[in-house]
Amino acid sequence: MRILRPIIACAFLAGLMPAQDLLIRNARLIPVSGPENAKTDLLIRDGRVSAIGEGLKADLSTLVIDAAGRAVMPAYVLAATSEGLDRPNENMEVTPFVSVLDSIDPTRPFFDDSVRDGVYSIHILPGDRTVIGGSGRVLRPTGRVVEDMTIVPDGSIKISMVPPQGNRASQMAKLRSAFDDAKRYLDNKEAAADSRPSGSLKLDMDRLAIDRRRETMARLLKKQVTAFTYCGEPGDVIRALALATEFGYEQRLVLAPGTWKAADLIAADKRPVVLTPEMDVEEMDPETGKMVRRELPAILHKKGVAFAATARPTSLGQRYLWYQAGSLVRMGIPRDVALRSVTLTAAEVIGLGKTKGSIEIGKDGDVLILSDDPLSGRAWVDSGVIEGRVIYERRSDRRLTEVLGLGDGKN
Amino acid sequence: MSLRFGSVLLLALASLVSAQDKPSLVIKVKRLHVGDGTVVEGAALVISGGKVSSVVGKDVAPPAALEVIDIAEAELTPGFVEAESRVGMLRGDADNEEGRETTPWVRAVDGIDKANPGFAALLRTGVTTAVVLPGDRNVIAGVSCAMKMVPGAAEVLSEEVAIHAVIGRGPTIRNAAFRGGEATMFTRRPTTRMGVIAELRRSFQEAMGRNQPGWEPLYPDREGFALARIGRGEVPVAFVAQDAAEILAAIRLCKEAGIPRYRIGGTIEATLVMDDLKAAQISILIGPLFNPGSGPEKGGAISDPRRLDKAGIAFAISRGNDDTGSTLLDLARAAARGGLDPNKALMSITSAPAKVCGLDGRVGTLAVGKDADFCVWSSDPMSPTSRLLVAGIGGRIVWRESTASAKKE
Numbered sequence: 001m002r003i004l005r006p007i008i009a010c011a012f013l014a015g016l017m018p019a020q021d022l023l024i025r026n027a028r029l030i031p032v033s034g035p036e037n038a039k040t041d042l043l044i045r046d047g048r049v050s051a052i053g054e055g056l057k058a059d060l061s062t063l064v065i066d067a068a069g070r071a072v073m074p075a076y077v078l079a080a081t082s083e084g085l086d087r088p089n090e091n092m093e094v095t096p097f098v099s100v101l102d103s104i105d106p107t108r109p110f111f112d113d114s115v116r117d118g119v120y121s122i123h124i125l126p127g128d129r130t131v132i133g134g135s136g137r138v139l140r141p142t143g144r145v146v147e148d149m150t151i152v153p154d155g156s157i158k159i160s161m162v163p164p165q166g167n168r169a170s171q172m173a174k175l176r177s178a179f180d181d182a183k184r185y186l187d188n189k190e191a192a193a194d195s196r197p198s199g200s201l202k203l204d205m206d207r208l209a210i211d212r213r214r215e216t217m218a219r220l221l222k223k224q225v226t227a228f229t230y231c232g233e234p235g236d237v238i239r240a241l242a243l244a245t246e247f248g249y250e251q252r253l254v255l256a257p258g259t260w261k262a263a264d265l266i267a268a269d270k271r272p273v274v275l276t277p278e279m280d281v282e283e284m285d286p287e288t289g290k291m292v293r294r295e296l297p298a299i300l301h302k303k304g305v306a307f308a309a310t311a312r313p314t315s316l317g318q319r320y321l322w323y324q325a326g327s328l329v330r331m332g333i334p335r336d337v338a339l340r341s342v343t344l345t346a347a348e349v350i351g352l353g354k355t356k357g358s359i360e361i362g363k364d365g366d367v368l369i370l371s372d373d374p375l376s377g378r379a380w381v382d383s384g385v386i387e388g389r390v391i392y393e394r395r396s397d398r399r400l401t402e403v404l405g406l407g408d409g410k411n
Numbered sequence: 412m413s414l415r416f417g418s419v420l421l422l423a424l425a426s427l428v429s430a431q432d433k434p435s436l437v438i439k440v441k442r443l444h445v446g447d448g449t450v451v452e453g454a455a456l457v458i459s460g461g462k463v464s465s466v467v468g469k470d471v472a473p474p475a476a477l478e479v480i481d482i483a484e485a486e487l488t489p490g491f492v493e494a495e496s497r498v499g500m501l502r503g504d505a506d507n508e509e510g511r512e513t514t515p516w517v518r519a520v521d522g523i524d525k526a527n528p529g530f531a532a533l534l535r536t537g538v539t540t541a542v543v544l545p546g547d548r549n550v551i552a553g554v555s556c557a558m559k560m561v562p563g564a565a566e567v568l569s570e571e572v573a574i575h576a577v578i579g580r581g582p583t584i585r586n587a588a589f590r591g592g593e594a595t596m597f598t599r600r601p602t603t604r605m606g607v608i609a610e611l612r613r614s615f616q617e618a619m620g621r622n623q624p625g626w627e628p629l630y631p632d633r634e635g636f637a638l639a640r641i642g643r644g645e646v647p648v649a650f651v652a653q654d655a656a657e658i659l660a661a662i663r664l665c666k667e668a669g670i671p672r673y674r675i676g677g678t679i680e681a682t683l684v685m686d687d688l689k690a691a692q693i694s695i696l697i698g699p700l701f702n703p704g705s706g707p708e709k710g711g712a713i714s715d716p717r718r719l720d721k722a723g724i725a726f727a728i729s730r731g732n733d734d735t736g737s738t739l740l741d742l743a744r745a746a747a748r749g750g751l752d753p754n755k756a757l758m759s760i761t762s763a764p765a766k767v768c769g770l771d772g773r774v775g776t777l778a779v780g781k782d783a784d785f786c787v788w789s790s791d792p793m794s795p796t797s798r799l800l801v802a803g804i805g806g807r808i809v810w811r812e813s814t815a816s817a818k819k820e
Contacts, residue, residue, distance in 0.1 A: 291528060293535075314735050314736075315736045315737045315741075316699075316700065316701065316735065316741045316742065316745050317737060317741050317744075317745075317795060318736070322795075323795050326794060326795025327795055327796075330797065331798075332798075376794055377744050377794045377795045377796075378748045378753075378793070379748075380748075
């Protein structure tokens with residue numbers, strides 16, 4: 001026992017101790033927030049970026065990685081997804097009281113893939129087949145349980161303007177009644193609280209009690225959480241903006257490519273938006289009868305709207321954020337804007353613009369060392385770092401080495 | 412007078428000859444991929460009479476042409492060849508003529524709607540030639556054809572590419588007895604893989620038997636007639652065989668019967684039977700491909716092309732039954748990310764499928780004399796950032812991005 005105690009104490013201290021310093025040498029740095037740097041060093045101390053520049057000194061205890069001219073960029077940020085859940089939606093339509101906390105399965109291969117692909121901040125929300133879907137949460141893909149993985153708990157709520165059944169009028173009626181109900185609840189609560197100093201001895205305990213089923217909606221109305229509102233067509237955008245104005249809550253639009261006709265309204269709203277993994281749509285021009293491809297990001301970019309691109313693990317390309325960024329360039333969007341849409345803008349949309357999404361001094365040390373340029377289409381994550389800790393090395397990725405023979409770096 | 416008339420005639424003749432000689436189109440680009448692995452920097456593609464008349468490098472001035480397109484930053488590739496597709500089939504025809512299990516006389520070309528918008532959609536992904544399959548619900552489904560993707564008026568490149576045979580569960584789908592009840596005489600057969608293979612064996616033996624000297628058909632029948640052509644090697648058999656077991660079954664069947672020409676397509680497990688493929692010396696079509704990790708893993712791994720290439724097995728990539736929205740180029744890009752040389756990845760969707768399908772006399776590369784089917788890309792086509800700017804078929808520009816001309820000016 002006497003021998004064990006110091007060991008336990010050491011182990012305890014090791015857990016508390018900050019991460020080892022990490023120095024990445026000879027990086028082709030893509031900070032995203034500014035211009036690229038062909039050759040520089042990057043120091044991460046206490047989990048945060050502490051120095052960028054050539055010839056940085058390493059302590060004896062510093063872990064040094066030589067990037068040897070490889071690209072080093074901030075870890076990708078996935079601004080909205082419904083992966084990693086047992087099922088994306090509850091059967092009931094209005095379920096603001098549920099939270100993805102209870103639905104996320106940390107053992108899902110989605111999280112392994114996210115580690116492998118360098119997506120280190122993931123905003124998981126309930127799916128689109130809903131009216132009000134419940135609370136979302138931002139996680140990193142590593143950790144034993146959801147609490148370990150969490151970066152931001154219950155900071156968002158899912159709303160859909162696209163009816164899972166019925167028409168849009170009934171969808172709107174259901175939304176409005178849910179908001180009316182929440183408003184009444186909030187007003188009652190505030191009135192009850194106000195009545196206290198007035199000297200009334202009779203407190204209505206029912207009115208004071210916290211109703212957990214209504215609390216999330218109340219927090220939305222108090223602007224303590226942000227709504228992520230899925231819109232499938234231009235009319236959905238109009239209704240979503242009107243609803244947010246009417247009830248006064250903070251909202252980010254999640255836009256399918258069919259909403260392109262509402263680009264002016266989206267631009268006037270001045271908030272950054274989230275794009276669905278499908279970013280373009282083919283439509284028949286009603287006058288010429290010809291098929292026309294509408295590229296929502298290109299239209300939004302022209303109007304000055306900042307957007308985050310997202311990915312979905314169905315098709316070969318769309319499951320990768322780098323592919324999505326490449327697609328944005330294909331649509332005529334500048335390279336830096338395209339890269340920002342899967343890093344910094346994505347972080348800003350989910351309220352993490354100050355800590356994630358770019359390599360800047362003071363920000364979290366979430367960085368990737370890539371085998372090639374991120375938009376080359378052939379890049380793999382060689383090393384992945386979360387808050388200064390190396391959490392992934394391609395050469396020791398068993399799935400890539402054993403199953404695919406891809407981990408050796410020689411390909 | 413006569414002299415003057417003669418000279419005018421001569422002049423007219425000369426101008427006629429020169430108009431014929433003068434290339435119809437010259438396209439200057441930063442880099443030209445011939446499709447056979449060669450890359451020409453600062454190249455110009457010279458087209459006349461719908462064919463490639465020459466490819467000149469940066470040191471040679473291209474000849475004067477009726478039309479010149481000069482896109483300095485662009486890269487030019489041959490139009491891609493999709494070896495297994497259903498494009499242009501009328502609704503329902505993409506399945507099969509289900510009157511019988513073996514319908515070798517049914518021709519896909521007869522079910523095609525040449526104005527189908529699917530052709531234009533495929534063209535926009537860089538595909539200029541597609542082999543159209545008659546379906547995969549029959550054991551012997553029929554004759555595939557090759558189409559060129561001219562929007563609104565697709566052209567037939569070949570009415571007869573191969574006779575398609577499907578091994579595996581494809582033809583058994585929906586054949587099971589109603590709600591698990593007893594199979595009756597009304598239940599369509601076969602219902603198992605061994606049933607499918609037995610049906611194929613019967614057909615192939617008949618195919619070979621028809622060509623024995625002294626064989627007299629009792630009566631002329633369309634099935635026997637079509638099968639006999641397989642036996643004589645006039646038309647190859649194209650198998651759709653997904654799993655390793657199905658690939659081996661195809662090889663075994665053809666060896667047994669002595670079928671002279673065959674190939675295997677739609678495979679996702681070719682890397683498991685590389686020795687057998689090598690021994691049989693047959694060409695294969697692989698696809699779809701999938702990434703490592705989660706998602707619908709019903710495809711081969713993206714490292715399969717690299718492994719097959721290393722083993723020296725000739726292969727081409729096709730989309731097969733991929734319904735996830737990935738394009739043929741996406742598959743080639745994935746193969747390159749999986750370690751295949753990017754030039755070879757491009758070949759695997761151009762010259763390789765053309766060769767596998769026996770269309771390499773006309774399409775697949777931009778060698779002199781081949782059809783001038785080409786795509787102009789905004790940058791390296793292997794990168795997801797590249798965009799199709801111009802597509803041409805038979806020397807004619809059939810698609811041009813609306814902003815491409817604006818950018819040029």
